[in-house]
Amino acid sequence: MLRDDWGFEGLVVSDWGAVEDRVAALIAGLDLQMPGGSPDPDAELVAAVESGALAPAVLERAAGRVVDLVAKAQARPAVPGPLDVESHHALAREAAGRSIVLLTNDAVEEGAAPLLPLAADASIAVIGEFARTPRFQGSWSCWTRCWPSTRVSSSCCRTGPSWRCRSRTGCRRSSRPGC
Known part of the structure; x- marks a missing residue:
C-alpha cells in the first residue's frame, strides 16, 4: 500500500525491537x-x-x-554559520501550536457550557512525570537534551490569567508493565 497505492519511494525503517520476522x-x-x-x-x-x-x-x-x-x-550541503537555537525553538513552538486539533469541545455536564475556553479562575491538574521532565523521542534516545525544554506543567500555568495549577508525578517511571 505504502509504495503501490501512495507512491512512497523513500526508506522504510522499523522501530526498535518492532520486527518479529x-x-x-x-x-x-x-x-x-x-x-x-x-x-x-x-x-x-x-x-x-x-x-x-x-x-x-x-x-x-x-x-x-x-x-x-x-x-x-x-x-546535502553544509549549513553555513552557527545554529540559531532560539529561533528554531520559537518556530517549533509555533508549529506545535498550529498543529493542535480540538476533536470535541463538549460540555462536561448536561446543559453546561463547553469545556473551552477555560474560565479565568480554572483549577488545572497536570498528572504525569513527563509533564515535568519530558521525553522527546522514546526509549534510549529519549535522554537527548532539547534546549530550551518547555514543560507542560509550567507552561500551562503561565498561560491562564489566574489559573490554579497543580502538578503531580502520578505513576513513577519504571520498567514495570503498566507503569
Missing part, C-alpha cells in the same frame, strides 16, 4: 531494521536467501534504498 518484514517492504527482535537477523536473511524463501532482488532493493539515503545525506 525480518524476512517477512523485508518482503512486506521494510528496508532497515533497527536493533531488537531476533538474536541474529542477518543469519535469518542469509538462510532465507539460501533456501529460496527470500528473493535476492528483495534484499538488493532494500539495501539500495539504504545506500540511496546515505548518498543523499552525504550530498
Whole structure:
C-alpha cells in the first residue's frame, strides 16, 4: 500500500525491537531494521536467501534504498554559520501550536457550557512525570537534551490569567508493565 497505492519511494525503517520476522518484514517492504527482535537477523536473511524463501532482488532493493539515503545525506550541503537555537525553538513552538486539533469541545455536564475556553479562575491538574521532565523521542534516545525544554506543567500555568495549577508525578517511571 505504502509504495503501490501512495507512491512512497523513500526508506522504510522499523522501530526498535518492532520486527518479529525480518524476512517477512523485508518482503512486506521494510528496508532497515533497527536493533531488537531476533538474536541474529542477518543469519535469518542469509538462510532465507539460501533456501529460496527470500528473493535476492528483495534484499538488493532494500539495501539500495539504504545506500540511496546515505548518498543523499552525504550530498546535502553544509549549513553555513552557527545554529540559531532560539529561533528554531520559537518556530517549533509555533508549529506545535498550529498543529493542535480540538476533536470535541463538549460540555462536561448536561446543559453546561463547553469545556473551552477555560474560565479565568480554572483549577488545572497536570498528572504525569513527563509533564515535568519530558521525553522527546522514546526509549534510549529519549535522554537527548532539547534546549530550551518547555514543560507542560509550567507552561500551562503561565498561560491562564489566574489559573490554579497543580502538578503531580502520578505513576513513577519504571520498567514495570503498566507503569
